Amino acid sequence: xxxxxxxxxxxxxxxxxxxxxxxxxxxxxxxxxxxxxxxxxxxxxxxxxxxxxxxxxxxxxxxxxxxxxxxxxxxxxxxxxxxxxxxxxxxxxxxxxxxxxxxxxxxxxxxxxxxxxxxxxxxxxxxxxxxxxxxxxxxxxxxxxxxxxxxxxxxxxxxxxxxxxxxxxxxxxxxxxxxxxxxxxxxxxxxxxxxxxxxxxxxxxxxxxxxxxxxxxxxxxxxxxxxxxxxxxxxxxxxxxxxxxxxxxxxxxxxxxxxxxxxxxxxxxxxxxxxxxxxxxxxxxxxxxxxxxxxxxxx
Amino acid sequence: xxxxxxxxxxxxxxxxxxxxxxxxxxxxxxxxxxxxxxxxxxxxxxxxxxxxxxxxxxxxxxxxxxxxxxxxxxxxxxxxxxxxxxxxxxxxxxxxxxxxxxxxxxxxxxxxxxxxxxxxxxxxxxxxxxxxxxxxxxxxxxxxxxxxxxxxxxxxxxxxxxxxxxxxxxxxxxxxxxxxxxxxxxxxxxxxxxxxxxxxxxxxxxxxxxxxxxxxxxxxxxxxxxxxxxxxxxxxxxxxxxxxxxxxxxxxxxxxxxxxxxxxxxxxxxxxxxxxxxx
Amino acid sequence: xxxxxxxxxxxxxxxxxxxxxxxxxxxxxxxxxxxxxxxxxxxxxxxxxxxxxxxxxxxxxxxxxxxxxxxxxxxxxxxxxxxxxxxxxxxxxxxxxxxxxxxxxxxxxxxxxxxxxxxxxxxxxxxxxxxxxxxxxxxxxxxxxxxxxxxxxxxxxxxxxxxxxxxxxxxxxxxxxxxxxxxxxxxxxxxxxxxxxxxxxxxxxxxxxxxxxxxxxxxxxxxxxxxxxxxxxxxxxxxxxxxxxxxxxxxxxxxxxxxxxxxxxxxxxxxxxxxxxxxxxxxxxxxxxxxxxxx
Numbered sequence: 001x002x003x004x005x006x007x008x009x010x011x012x013x014x015x016x017x018x019x020x021x022x023x024x025x026x027x028x029x030x031x032x033x034x035x036x037x038x039x040x041x042x043x044x045x046x047x048x049x050x051x052x053x054x055x056x057x058x059x060x061x062x063x064x065x066x067x068x069x070x071x072x073x074x075x076x077x078x079x080x081x082x083x084x085x086x087x088x089x090x091x092x093x094x095x096x097x098x099x100x101x102x103x104x105x106x107x108x109x110x111x112x113x114x115x116x117x118x119x120x121x122x123x124x125x126x127x128x129x130x131x132x133x134x135x136x137x138x139x140x141x142x143x144x145x146x147x148x149x150x151x152x153x154x155x156x157x158x159x160x161x162x163x164x165x166x167x168x169x170x171x172x173x174x175x176x177x178x179x180x181x182x183x184x185x186x187x188x189x190x191x192x193x194x195x196x197x198x199x200x201x202x203x204x205x206x207x208x209x210x211x212x213x214x215x216x217x218x219x220x221x222x223x224x225x226x227x228x229x230x231x232x233x234x235x236x237x238x239x240x241x242x243x244x245x246x247x248x249x250x251x252x253x254x255x256x257x258x259x260x261x262x263x264x265x266x267x268x269x270x271x272x273x274x275x276x277x278x279x280x281x282x283x284x285x286x287x288x289x290x291x292x293x294x295x296x297x298x299x
Numbered sequence: 300x301x302x303x304x305x306x307x308x309x310x311x312x313x314x315x316x317x318x319x320x321x322x323x324x325x326x327x328x329x330x331x332x333x334x335x336x337x338x339x340x341x342x343x344x345x346x347x348x349x350x351x352x353x354x355x356x357x358x359x360x361x362x363x364x365x366x367x368x369x370x371x372x373x374x375x376x377x378x379x380x381x382x383x384x385x386x387x388x389x390x391x392x393x394x395x396x397x398x399x400x401x402x403x404x405x406x407x408x409x410x411x412x413x414x415x416x417x418x419x420x421x422x423x424x425x426x427x428x429x430x431x432x433x434x435x436x437x438x439x440x441x442x443x444x445x446x447x448x449x450x451x452x453x454x455x456x457x458x459x460x461x462x463x464x465x466x467x468x469x470x471x472x473x474x475x476x477x478x479x480x481x482x483x484x485x486x487x488x489x490x491x492x493x494x495x496x497x498x499x500x501x502x503x504x505x506x507x508x509x510x511x512x513x514x515x516x517x518x519x520x521x522x523x524x525x526x527x528x529x530x531x532x533x534x535x536x537x538x539x540x541x542x543x544x545x546x547x548x549x550x551x552x553x554x555x556x557x558x559x560x561x562x563x564x565x566x567x568x569x570x571x572x573x574x575x576x577x578x
Numbered sequence: 579x580x581x582x583x584x585x586x587x588x589x590x591x592x593x594x595x596x597x598x599x600x601x602x603x604x605x606x607x608x609x610x611x612x613x614x615x616x617x618x619x620x621x622x623x624x625x626x627x628x629x630x631x632x633x634x635x636x637x638x639x640x641x642x643x644x645x646x647x648x649x650x651x652x653x654x655x656x657x658x659x660x661x662x663x664x665x666x667x668x669x670x671x672x673x674x675x676x677x678x679x680x681x682x683x684x685x686x687x688x689x690x691x692x693x694x695x696x697x698x699x700x701x702x703x704x705x706x707x708x709x710x711x712x713x714x715x716x717x718x719x720x721x722x723x724x725x726x727x728x729x730x731x732x733x734x735x736x737x738x739x740x741x742x743x744x745x746x747x748x749x750x751x752x753x754x755x756x757x758x759x760x761x762x763x764x765x766x767x768x769x770x771x772x773x774x775x776x777x778x779x780x781x782x783x784x785x786x787x788x789x790x791x792x793x794x795x796x797x798x799x800x801x802x803x804x805x806x807x808x809x810x811x812x813x814x815x816x817x818x819x820x821x822x823x824x825x826x827x828x829x830x831x832x833x834x835x836x837x838x839x840x841x842x843x844x845x846x847x848x849x850x851x852x853x854x855x856x857x858x859x860x861x862x863x864x865x866x867x868x869x870x871x872x873x
Contacts, residue, residue, distance in 0.1 A: 052708045059709055076728065133616070137623045138630060144799065144844040145837060148719075148807045149818075152825035152833045157647055229803070232717045236807040239722070240822075247720075251811075254723030262724045270716035277715070357765050377771030387762035391784040391859070400780075401770035452770055 078260035083267070086260040095249070100268070102244040106162060107234055110169025114226065117170075118177035119219070123211050125178070126185025139179040147172030147233035155241050165237040165245070172233035173226035180222025184215025217289045224281055231273060302368060302488040303331040303354065303456050309362035310349055323349050325513030328363075331456065334486040338499035341509030342550055347492045350509075351460050354490065355381050368455040377401055380449030382459040386441045388433040394420065394444055395429040401452030419451040420444075422481060439470040446478065450487060459491045463498070472530055475501055483527050496550070500524075500543045501533055508549045517549055623849070646830060653831040654838060661835070666820070671839070674816040677733060678805055681740025685797060689745040690790070693752025697786075698778070703753065710749060718743035718804045722811060731812045736805065743804045744797035751793025755786030784859075791856050798852070802844060 238247025638650025809818025824832030
């Protein structure tokens with residue numbers, strides 16, 4: 001191929017996340033159409049919401065019927081009604097909000113610290129070829145290890161409780177975001193940097209005006225990967241190292257074989273993740289990466 | 300002998316943005332004789348690529364009929380080989396693997412198809428590159444491979460969709476001359492879509508000029524320049540300029556109205572889900 | 579077109595001779611050696627660990643942190659030798675890797691065919707997509723409690739969780755990979771006489787491979803974490819169990835050792851299995867390689 005190397009890298013930059021399709025989106029095939037703006041009418045939205053909910057509703061029906069027919073003991077598998085009443089109990093006793101609040105607070109603090117520390121660090125690394133060459137293998141190593149494997153050390157350092165859990169969330173996200181921010185900056189076309197510099201952009205402004213937005217497709221990927229690890233780290237750390245939170249609730253329920261509470265908590269965890277993706281990541285992506293026609297973060 | 304016959308071709312599709320039905324091709328009829336080189340030209344957005352996609356069987360037609368070698372077209376088939384603008388080579392197959400792909404589909408034994416593949420690689424000037432991968436070739440060489448891959452399959456018609464549009468100007472000249480040489484040597488039937496007037500005049504026996512959307516055949520211009528053709532001599536021929544000017548005039552007449560038109564609905568991305576036959 | 583031209587424009591006055599010509603022969607030779615070194619993949623990949631380990635050593639030696647919370651490389655190496663001798667570490671390693679192998683094996687066997695079925699049939703996909711997204715969203719680790727209720731802490735339980743972690747990212751990446759195959763290639767194959775089956779095996783399967791390779795990598799990354807989590811939470815053996823057991827008795831050097839082992843194992847797995855696989859296929863074909871962020 002006669003394509004110069006930089007150009008190849010640029011193409012690579014447009015598809016940084018093969019294998020990590022957005023969890024909140026529609027099947028890729030349908031997105032092509034949506035891009036043209038055809039399905040943004042309320043009616044079309046309702047139809048697509050219906051398409052999203054019907055299979056899930058059917059799944060619940062199957063669950064209902066199968067459990068009704070096989071009638072397993074509650075400690076093996078609960079009926080839909082059991083789970084709903086468990087949810088109701090958790091709601092009315094206020095337990096639900098305690099756990100939810102604890103989990104979300106830890107996730108929020110950990111994620112905020114991770115983003116605030118990882119983004120500047122990653123972008124700084126990315127703006128130097130030597131630094132990024134040096135840190136790449138280290139970061140890849142750390143990403144592989146991040147999160148759950150740190151739980152024993154974290155509990156040793158911080159004791160059981162909030163601090164350890166927040167540390168795990170931070171740790172799980174930090175390396176993934178740093179690594180992707182660095183990659184993102186490396187993938188900004190040289191010409192763009194030169195153009196900015198030739199217009200007299202100062203260093204600080206370079207960060208805000210060129211490096212950060214240029215690295216954004218990759219950063220969004222990093223956020224998604226990092227949040228995924230952070231979320232798992234949170235659940236695991238709460239199981240082990242705390243006395244509140246969704247993970248803790250799960251683990252308590254397991255001790256007493258309360259499958260209804262277990263399943264209720266699992267559903268909450270799933271719904272929370274979907275909401276997080278829909279309400280935070282997808283809009284961020286839509287407003288920046290997609291709006292600018294950079295189409296990152298999608299296969 | 301008629302190799303390809305298009306009668307009363309019409310294509311409507313529903314615009315996924317506005318939901319309106321759009322007529323891309325109004326009424327197109329023409330034919331290509333065996334061993335003839337016919338180009339289709341038209342203002343941008345007139346749907347010439349759609350015509351090709353319909354002939355290839357990638358897109359369904361709304362009205363009319365396309366007959367290749369006496370058989371009505373439905374779906375893609377090996378009797379109509381396509382050379383794509385984007386080359387569309389299989390990156391995971393070697394150069395030889397790409398050339399013999401069609402023969403393998405036919406079940407030709409290995410020794411025979413390899414020999415034939417090599418013969419066609421020689422023909423397009425790619426001898427010695429058998430075991431390279433496509434990404435190791437230059438753009439021009441990739442498109443030669445695209446041509447060889449179709450010719451090796453010996454289709455009734457070779458369909459070429461702006462094959463040289465993404466290639467730099469100098470290489471393009473060279474490729475056009477090579478294509479002419481191959482055509483003069485083996486006389487395949489060629490259906491060639493382009494937006495480059497000089498290219499069409501240089502390569503073709505006849506040029507079908509389409510009007511703006513909804514497209515109709517405006518005129519069919521016969522190119523009776525002597526063969527073999529070469530750019531150096533062709534450009535000096537007054538007949539060459541005359542024909543090119545004539546075609547240009549036909550296109551310019553339409554231009555004002557076509558300026559606002561979209562890109563080719565050609566890929567018919569809009570009609571995809573329903574219209575793409577078999578893929 | 580070097581990609582590392584992101585450095586500031588040289589500020590030296592225009593008339594000055596470039597610094598290079600003034601360099602002594604020794605400097606030139608050192609630079610050559612450096613250039614040669616930086617071109618070796620092994621040096622590029624392993625070299626950065628040398629100063630990091632040195633720093634770790636230094637911090638530990640200087641006693642910045644209490645020894646109950648932070649130990650240096652010598653203690654970790656010592657612990658390693660000790661546990662190897664006793665046969666504890668090899669045993670635990672075997673346990674962990676066996677679990678991972680079972681999980682990955684079943685995960686691939688289930689995820690790949692299901693992924694292709696979902697990807698190939700639009701109706702199946704439309705129906706399965708929300709369910710897929712939902713199950714992908716329920717973090718795998720959240721399944722541990724119910725799985726333990728069902729199977730107790732057994733190989734089945736761990737395998738279940740690892741399979742679960744691998745199947746969903748894998749299916750999603752297969753779908754993305756199939757979508758990613760250029761339409762022109764499908765058309766080219768069809769117009770060269772390939773039928774549906776041939777198109778699948780000759781075009782769709784290899785075309786989806788880069789994305790699938792990325793998916794396997796992602797899945798393995800998650801599976802690895804799930805394994806460690808399972809071993810920590812309810813383990814009776816394995817590297818994760820070793821770490822948490824050590825933490826319970828406050829043996830920090832074993833905890834550090836466990837982390838080092840996990841990291842090195844993953845690195846080796848990545849360098850020896852996944853990366854060569856990608857090189858043999860994706861890079862050789864000159865296709866855009868997925869820049870997978872996670873290890």
